Amino acid sequence: MLDPMDCFIDREKVVKTPQELAEHLQGVFGDDLSYVDLRDFSEGSSGEVTSNHLWMTIGKTRLLDFVDELGKFDFPNFHVVSGDDDGDHISLYYHFDLYRAVERGVSLHVTVCVHVPKDDLTVDSLFSRIPGVEYSEREIQEMFGVDHIGLPNKALVFLPDDWNREVFPWRRDETAPGEGLVEDLS
Amino acid sequence: MSETKTYKLPIGPVHVGLKEPITAWLDIEGEHIKDAVIRPGAIHRGVEFMARERNPIQVIYLAERVCGICSFSHAIAFVKAVEDAAQIEVPIRAQYIRSMVLELERIHSHILWSGVACYTIGFDSAFHLGMMLREKVMDVLEALSGNRVNYAVTTVGGVRWDVTPAVERTVMDMIHYYRNEFASFYEAAINDPVVKARLRDVGVLTTEQAIKYCALGPTSRGSGVRADVRWSAPYDAYCDIHVEPVVPQDYTGEVHGDVYDRFLVRVYEVLQSLDILEKIMEGLPEGPITFEPKVNKLLTVLKKAEGVGYGCIEAPRGDDTHAVGLKAQQENVQWWKVRAPTYSNAVSWPLMFKDNELADAPLIINSIDPCISCMERMVLSDTSSGTKSVVTKADLLKLCREKTDKTRRLMGA
16 A cells, blocks of 8 residues: 655645645644634845645544545655643644645745643644654653654653653643752853 | 674764764664664753843854754844834835845855865865865955854844945955855765765655654755745845755756755855845845834833734754744743754664664765764763773774775776
8 A cells, every 4th residue: 555645756846825825724624723823024125935834733542543644745854742731731843844745935934733631642643644754743742741643663752761750841730840959040 | 603793872952063962873773774763862951041131132152052053044044033023114125135144154054064064974185175265255344243153143123234335345355256166075975976976875865754843945956855945935135036846857858855955955056146146236226224223222122012922033953933022011031942953963863873884874974964073982881791882083083984985996997
């Protein structure tokens, strides 16, 4: 069976405008998409819009479907996962871009946010679709304690091997590094 | 007939003179690399954690110190993320100056890399030539900002130093100098038959792998992926000045995705940067260089900002991505994420190592232009007997150079 995200170089890319893509995704995911924002950028003296950024929030269980849906248009080039501890949940922002190798000025940044509740700190790994996510998912795992289901290598990336695995540096709750671990930050 | 043994060979994590220590665990059989596992994080400094105690202006100084070579790229990616979150517009003159410094940094980084690559294979005359050429661009950066490494040129909403007529002249002199002198370097380096034989088909990353593993910058372009943020999503002066991605198929008609192709891409990008710089200097618009020159006022604006911002620019090694979260009525940055190009490119290393020779390992590590400049020492461990012996950087370099000599002898050069 063909890998659903198999990226062939010669595969026809389906170029959509940011508005069309946003509408399409809203149609497919309905209520699972809770926040949609489209930012456009025009710099330099010409005033033409040369860069677009689509921001969305998707239900945790639909993340893989979302990425598969993006994959129907172009292979989503993965940048990084960023995020923050927002009290009762961890917000993870997956930054992608589409159409990065099509033509000048058509690339579209897509950021999708997922809220991972603290009582179930798991999210599907994108590794099966985009192997380039490996370090970023491992980093999120060690910094926030979010488990990525399906990620083959869950070893530490940035923290030392003797790190207390119950302390998560980017959390803001009782699992955050305490006084003893934070020394002089200046 | 002796039986085949697989050795686990760590390269790193501590190297001389670098910003991002990384360990490559190689499984080797004789001289052949069978598999590789990468373990970064030897000195994770936690800058993102530190940023939570600082306001956006203070974080610029942290961002500049993420990397010693592409310090400006990180600062720009960070301020772009803040400007995105706070919806601040940057004056056009400041945009041009930012692009100018980015191009100067690219020239600096690529020449440095090309020189070091020549050194690694034992082509010392080209190495010295490269180091000599690099000095010129460092002089220009010094003339502009007074610094050779962390230029402290940018701030949120603009730049801190203007381009004076004297700086303009230094830049034009530099362009003229490189047009005359750089040719001798690239003729010597990329047209040398031994160099070509030594770099061709070493550390191959196919086009498909480069896409799937999200390789960036010269690493992906060397594999034939036509991707460059300056082209696909232009920003600043690149909105007015068109930049085409440099890919090997446009120059040699074929893509190998090897170290040689990565070398080629960087060399042609230096020439491209000279053209871009010339256009920037010609079209440099007049006007203010910052949205708000008074830092206190700027901080008041930033204190009101709320939201998540994103900045992505083309740094010398690939696209540099920063994301930042700001909260209204809070002076400090809520959170910050830095994604340096090596973070992504290092994911492809194991693929490049596979089925290469140990003597090529330094070359392959160098070919993505990581923040690793030298290899200090490594430990050879024999898994069957449990013995360990130390191999120094000098030994590894010797191996790499011996292979070049052997190639040279075989070719009768």
